Amino acid sequence: MPPLYRIGVDVGGTNTDAAIIDIAATDSPSRGVCAATKTPTTPDVTSGIYTSIENALAQSQVQRQDVVSVAIGTTHFVNAVVQADARRLSKVAVVRLCGPFTKQIPPFTEFPEDLKGIMGGPVFYLDGGLEIDGREISPLNPSQIQQTISAIQSAGIKMIALVGIFSPLDHSGIHEETCKKQMLALDPTLSIVCSHSIGGVGLLERENATILNASILTLARKTVRAFCNAMVRLQLDCPLYLTQNDGTLTDAATAAELPIKTFASGPTNSMTGAAFLASLDKGTRGSEEEATTQVLVVDVGGTTSDVCALLPSGFPRQAPNFVDVGGVRTAFSMPEVLSVGLGGGSKVVVDGETGEVRVGPESVGHYLTQQAMVFGGDVMTATDVVVASGKGDIGDKKRLEGRVSSEVASKARAQIKKMLERAVDSMKISALPVKLLLVGGGSIIQMDDLEGVAECVIPPHHDSANAVGAAIAKVAGEVDMIELLAQRDEKQVLDEAKQRAIEVAVARGADRHDVKIVEVEKIPLAYATNKATRLIIKAVGRLAPPDAQEASKLQDVAARNDSGVAINDESDEEDSSAPISKPKSLHSSVKHAIHVDFDTYKPDVRDKVWYLSAVDLEFIAAGTGVLGTGGGGPSRQQYLISLQLLQTPGNEGKMRVVAPPSLNDADICASGSWFGAPSTSGERLPAGDELTKAIDHCMRLAGKDTFHAMITDEIGGGNGMSAFASGVAYDVPVVDGDLMGRAYPTMEHCLPFVYGEKLTPCVGTDGRGNVAAVLNAENNRRVETMLRSQCVDLGLMIGVSSAPLTGEAVKKYVVPNTISQSWYIGRAVYHARRSKSNMIKAIFDTSPGKLLYTGKIVDVRRDVTRGYTMGYCLIAPLSADERETTVEPDVANESRCLVVPFQNEFLYAAYADEHSPEDQSKQEVICTVPDLISILAQDGEAIGSQELRYGLKVNVIAMAAHPLWTTEAGLKVGGPRGFDLDMEWTKLGDYWEPRSVIEEFNRAG
Template sequence: MAITTNIPEAFPYRIGVDVGGTNTDAVIVDTTVRDRTKSIIAAQKSPTTQPSVTDGIEAAVRSVLQRSGIDRQRVASLPIGSTHFINAIAVIRLSKSFTREVPPFSDFPSELTDIMRGHCTQIDGGLQIDGSLEAPVVESQVLRECARIKGLGLKAVVVSGVFSPLDHHYHQEQTVRVMIERELPDVTIVYSSEISNIGFLERENASILNASIHHFAKRTIREFKTAMKRLGLQCSLYLTQNDGTLLDAVTAARLPIRALSSGTTNSIRGGAYLCGLYDGNASPTSIVCDIGGTTTDVNYGMSQVESIGIGGGSIIRSREGQVTVGRDSVGYEIRKRALVFGGDTMTATDVAVAQGVEAPIGDAALVRSIDRDTISEAQQFIKREYERVCDLMKSAPEPLPLILVGGGSIICPQKLDGISRIICPPHHDVANAVGAAMARISATVDIVQNISSQTISEAMLKAASMAIEKVAGSTNRNLGVSINVDEYRPIIVSDEQSGTKTWIVSPTDLEWMADGCYVLGCGGGGSPYPEMLKLQQHIPAGNELKIVDMSSLRKDASIYCRTSSPHCGEYF
């Protein structure tokens, strides 16, 4: 399935913003320029402001607008990756019989539970696995809990029903929400089916996090909109989601959990864009390493993300002859505290500059006093940590390319064991903002359909139409969908001598097989997506992937089978 949207050339510019713990990045991308590097017409890296990140965002966006000199009326969108805080909430479960043995917050860290758990209860309601009714909602029970929540002074409530994403008839969560709104008009209410799909604890936990950051997100987005007016921008405001797509500001204020930790996907998309991955100019099996001021995030195909406490602002200490890097950092105060900027704290950036890295950072004369042994040991420490975390991401021992992005990328060694080459594209320091600018719209539909009265193709088309309707409703643009399940046929050729039929696998075949393996495998062994990418890169290189029936093989044929489960530790 492919969703397409035509962006008018009258609005060719996209502004992307990424808010990190140390810096706030902003870029302007001209979507009419084909050269990825030249399409970034302005970029700015500014210190993240505390406690209000909005000031830093406004300063960064104002800078790129002034430097580019573009017509502000021709900006199509402004996507932002933002931050969050948490508050205490109440949780109301809807189920008469199930889930009592595992109460809310069961798998939360105790520190978070102590802060966030305001009140938890379970009342009648819920559905069965087929969408039928387990028990009806009892209004008197809802009103009783409303009185308790009011007495506790809580301002956010989560309503979580068993199998609620399948509730297209009874609308239990929405019914309870209406009752609570009537009794507690000043309380924020989150119902779980709006947050996530089937998977009760995961959906409930996501809803809890959403409710806890809702107040801060709503205030922050309101401040963003005010800043846009001061900047003279009339375009749409979006937040980037943690799946690499966009969320409109109104929805983001209601569902901020979807924008939680979106920096990782921004770095993947930005790195891929700047390296020409979308154009087939780089290996799709590259690892992306995003080095900020406080941490380093390493990811590969979004199947797994690993973070380590090493960044450009990481503090370096020498104790009893042993040099350590991090895990604490000077963070957004790097321009005040780092030696290279005239401060009194040795950081990873200081060591990189002292080593002679070619980057216009501070005053190199201020770090000449760092002794060679300290520099060498600090770099060896960083090298070991990066090699270790990159090795964790790999599903095979063969070396892989590493795409390096982020403002702290100067601290990465030029060579790493297990890495075939290090790619540092132009504008790598603002890649996250580029990823935000080039993010795409999306929609998710989670339904159970009966195929006894319709074909699989019809069921898929129905789901696709529902997703298109969701997207079109949020963007006010005409979208088209092309899904050729009925018309598509794989390429089958026959050997003239033996008559053996061979399936010549196409990129579309690989995508569909990966989806099928993931569904039929029930998630066992991790996502097949990275392996699908590995196979896909052979086709543009002129190679053929073939599938034959085992019965057509000679009796003396040798069969090789390789199995691995690099992510089996993620599952129970």
């Protein structure tokens, strides 16, 4: 058998690394690495790649005909976005297949102004799109498509982002692909990117990523063709691949069409390369070791250290939430990497007065060999500490004599140890001991045993792990679908889905005999009664044996667009003499508080009417998250809707808030809120008239011709802001208060209905004109169940309006000033972030409460019962070193774990046995509903029950419920018994009525 070699290249900001792997020698101690080289990264990227490969071939003496593949990881494409480089970015038209939906939040809403100015093209809303269960919202309309293409041609645009509602859950992206085919038939010169090939559920984030991908297509095709030409000059006749964000390969042709999937491949290459070099892929870890340890990788450079957890599949853990790229919120797959300011070049600073020693985050970077003391410089670095401690033979140790004392070295060494321990602990995926892999040129700074780390390994060729990771990357196939499991063989459905993932991997070039299922995720959908379950399955296998004809075809296709038309660029190479764009100031179009002086900012309150601003909305969004007690849905979507309306010409002065006492007893107050599942609300965005239609029908059924104000059902989460849009639509104010004082899972939890006010008529509507009304019901719980069945039929998200209330009833049952309370909490959170002050103290200065616990989530369990997301999270205490803020002694000294069960919202908090947290006989309850329990991240951001995950460091806080909840009638519905909990409510503390923005900032005229 002739020798076979794979070449891996990783293009970094400073260096371009290349490595050559002998496939037949991967069982050797060197893992088959024949050569590894570093070359300065060049402005045109391609020249550096050429040089690095040429040097590696020369060093290894490998014959070119024996190279079977080249894999490249590059940051070239993401740099164009981050730099907002207009020379490299194209204008994009956006086409949504959505029927009547999504119009309330248009495309480009979250783009910074600079990028929007460069990329922002015309927007079209066409028939099409799917419901969460696969039903059509509406069929495609060929005449609409034809009209859209004519308009795009008139605008002179060639790039199109095509986005269909719930397209990622369709097995073949049928609506998007069918529409694309019809568009290309009308104009074959167009370049069309379908969103289902870019990301998962979450329409705005997937759409944003699709727009970015479409905008860099010309650059990607040109760059990939340049890579192919470099291979021709290198006389390498083999397939070319690019590495993707998740650590797998994509062929050159696909990379030229989906470049966004290569944006973050660098860190992933380092992590997978580390695992390979440490022989973790060889099965050297026995089943016993796999069950008792977890693997983390630390890639130590000159300035920073990147830390990532490796899953049992051998791939890095992916970021669970959304990722910002160039200021744009996206949802494509990206590894979760923690970067800390610690590297070989980190500066070591000694405080002359206290003698305290600080390491980093400042660094000498690539000037290490000039500025570090061991190389004759005058800057003390982490590398100097390593040498002074006798842990490294670098430079000239004699140069440290009399300059780095043993005391300073010892303190710096202890600081480095603590920083590494904190980083490792932050990225752990379980409580098991850690096997730590150290790679990168700066890995020598790890000098001492780390707490919780069972073993530290510095593998061979550790400083070239990134290039090695590219060389050995595998191929993946993934399916993401909704299946209805009621009355079906669940195992059979799962097996069929697994086989589909395997076939996708094989189609992408994986060896069928090596493909394995590495990830299976089952997510039951709330409210669904047919066991609707989202399945996410990933299959991975090594690259199949090469085919010379396939290599030639790939390189040819890489230079063409998806319709087979050659790209007419002036040159295959980039102009290396052209000036490199400097990163621009990307002013966010949705972040306004960052420009505000919090100490001097005053809301606009005139004659006891509060006129909201963009800054006010941002504060309120943060505060409603805290008051959401784990539920209420995310506030961000309603913030974007409110912001759009606020900034629409003609709406000046219409978004306003008044105090409850300003109402007359005979005034009529309407309500409108969202009812349904978060899994739908993030994808099928509102049409814009759901709430107003519900209100109109409800008013008519109640026999009311007009109303005078809007009242918010629940202040917690997204519904805490939903009344603002309706207030603008009807030009009426919103009352500063709500009907719950928090978030609760059902409509019967509104206080007026708890105390006998009539809930019916109650109307639910969707964006297609469907209207469902409950005119009467035997009790409030029956209203809830009747509405929920309609909600399922209408796609798991509707607008709801309940019976209007008089001003007298509102004043009697409202929880007052909760919009103000949200504003004060949000301002406190933003202020504490900027000033680096105590976040919890800042919140409690505005809304008195109690810190229940500070710790790290170590377990999360979820299920769907009776339509609700049920479960609990278990939180373990932090050590003193892990705490980022000072906390009360009783919290700081707590050694027990805390369990927080939830039914959408958090129900209670109790000290629990870590081995059996659900056992109520071993629990000590410290807080229950109706008191408010919220879980906050270290930055004060509220964490919803659907966002809980292992490893998050959190603060659990509580605030007292309004007195109307603590009566016998209130506790019957909103207390523990209302949720079938066998426990009694114990008073947390006295309720304090929230401060009023209107009273504090009112001015005449």
